[in-house]
Amino acid sequence: MTTVSKDSPSILHVDLDAFFASVEQRENPEIRGLPVVVGGLGGRGVVAAASYEARKFGIRSAMSMAQAKQACPTAIFLAPRFDLYSEASHAVMEILGEFTPLVEPLSMDEAFLDVSGARRTLGDGLEIGQLLRARITAAVGLTASVGIATSKSLAKIASEDAKPDGILVIEPGHEIEYLHALGVERLWGVGPVTREQLTKLGIITIGDLASRSLDETISVLGPSQGNHLYRLAWNQDDREVVPNNSQKSISHEETFSVDISDRKLLEGKVRRLSDRVGERLRSQEAATRTITLKIRSHDFRTITRSRTLDQTTDRSFEIAQAAQRLLKTVDIGGGVRLIGVGAQIAVSDQGIQESLAFDGPPRGHLEVTLDAVRDRFGPGAVVSARDAVDSPDQAPKKGTKGGSKKTR
DNA sequence: TCTGGGGTCCTAGGACCC
DNA sequence: TCTGGGGTCCTAGGACCC
Ligand SMILES: [Mg+2]
Ligand SMILES: [Mg+2]
Numbered sequence: 537m538t539t540v541s542k543d544s545p546s547i548l549h550v551d552l553d554a555f556f557a558s559v560e561q562r563e564n565p566e567i568r569g570l571p572v573v574v575g576g577l578g579g580r581g582v583v584a585a586a587s588y589e590a591r592k593f594g595i596r597s598a599m600s601m602a603q604a605k606q607a608c609p610t611a612i613f614l615a616p617r618f619d620l621y622s623e624a625s626h627a628v629m630e631i632l633g634e635f636t637p638l639v640e641p642l643s644m645d646e647a648f649l650d651v652s653g654a655r656r657t658l659g660d661g662l663e664i665g666q667l668l669r670a671r672i673t674a675a676v677g678l679t680a681s682v683g684i685a686t687s688k689s690l691a692k693i694a695s696e697d698a699k700p701d702g703i704l705v706i707e708p709g710h711e712i713e714y715l716h717a718l719g720v721e722r723l724w725g726v727g728p729v730t731r732e733q734l735t736k737l738g739i740i741t742i743g744d745l746a747s748r749s750l751d752e753t754i755s756v757l758g759p760s761q762g763n764h765l766y767r768l769a770w771n772q773d774d775r776e777v778v779p780n781n782s783q784k785s786i787s788h789e790e791t792f793s794v795d796i797s798d799r800k801l802l803e804g805k806v807r808r809l810s811d812r813v814g815e816r817l818r819s820q821e822a823a824t825r826t827i828t829l830k831i832r833s834h835d836f837r838t839i840t841r842s843r844t845l846d847q848t849t850d851r852s853f854e855i856a857q858a859a860q861r862l863l864k865t866v867d868i869g870g871g872v873r874l875i876g877v878g879a880q881i882a883v884s885d886q887g888i889q890e891s892l893a894f895d896g897p898p899r900g901h902l903e904v905t906l907d908a909v910r911d912r913f914g915p916g917a918v919v920s921a922r923d924a925v926d927s928p929d930q931a932p933k934k935g936t937k938g939g940s941k942k943t944r
Numbered sequence: 945t946c947t948g949g950g951g952t953c954c955t956a957g958g959a960c961c962c
Numbered sequence: 963t964c965t966g967g968g969g970t971c972c973t974a975g976g977a978c979c980c
Contacts (some may be wrong), residue, residue: 760955
């Protein structure tokens with residue numbers, strides 16, 4: 537048993553280093569120590585992962601493979617092998633689960649852990665972080681970096697600074713000095729567009745953002761993002777680690793090596809993509825009601841068209857039919873670069889019942905319902921049972937149901 | 945050889961409802 | 963009675979993440 541002070545940080549962000557490239561280097565000893573670039577080889581590919589050796593040449597995720605080749609012609613260029621990465625990912629997540637059930641995967645190669653319960657037996661966050669890093673390397677042959685802090689946002693930022701193969705604890709009381717020295721783009725949720733907006737206002741660092749008034753931040757970024765980022769800039773982030781998040785959509789898309797203008801050809805592509813979407817729906821015993829067609833034109837402009845059906849389906853044919861009908865409404869004049877088919881996963885009545893049983897009714901729904909009744913029948917129509925007096929106006933009529941079953 | 949593929953969440957307007 | 967005010971659903975677009 538270890539003694540751990542109560543305010544010792546207990547949120548861990550675990551992130552594998554150069555994930556796809558590291559798996560490839562693990563598989564093939566001959567490319568260890570060499571610049572390795574994993575990405576699409578088909579002419580229009582981008583970099584999915586670059587080994588640290590490749591990063592020395594300026595190669596980064598999301599740059600085109602063509603650019604990467606220019607930066608380092610002698611690098612090893614590999615097509616991704618997702619089955620391999622998926623297997624490694626599962627193995628890592630399983631290890632994380634040995635430390636606490638509170639594991640929230642964010643992607644194939646990263647997860648949050650809340651170890652506040654596990655610390656009593658396993659040690660503080662730092663000790664647990666070192667333990668699981670060693671376990672991952674020994675069992676899976678990959679290195680992981682870990683950020684540890686009192687909030688998700690800060691733990692995630694810290695894991696970047698821990699890389700590669702490192703660990704970093706942001707001690708309580710030192711959070712603000714650490715955070716405020718960083719560029720705003722380091723905040724989770726600030727991308728190129730937001731960073732540019734902030735730069736125009738002279739906001740370069742997180743400290744700059746924090747020193748402005750909340751009102752100013754909101755006037756530029758809107759109430760939602762403004763509030764959120766302002767809070768993050770002061771390390772005010774009370775989001776909890778939530779395991780077992782359910783998937784909300786399934787999609788497949790394809791970028792063609794040459795733009796396509798032939799409708800028949802595109803219809804065939806839609807059919808094949810719909811098959812894959814349907815297959816995955818059925819394998820999860822899920823269904824969809826809303827289908828989305830995505831088209832990116834030769835000029836990189838992207839549109840989506842979606843259609844909600846009257847009834848849910850898990851049949852590839854119906855998905856394809858909906859998507860092909862949407863395709864007919866789109867002008868494909870200059871050629872199509874990418875086409876995609878997506879399906880929103882419908883929440884089954886059973887799922888709703890389970891979530892009601894588990895979480896209680898979502899407040900929004902209940903209150904809307906009550907308000908609607910009051911709106912129709914007057915303020916006395918619904919009162920708390922505690923306050924109900926035995927008057928004809930307020931007593932429930934005989935035969936009133938306890939609750940309705942279907943919420944939507 | 946410009947710009948992947950898989951996702952999540954937010955915004956905003958119109959329809960519809962009470 | 964020149965304007966109610968919300969709420970949800972649907973659709974389209976866009977920022978962001980890995
Ligand atoms: Mg990573
Ligand atoms: Mg990652």
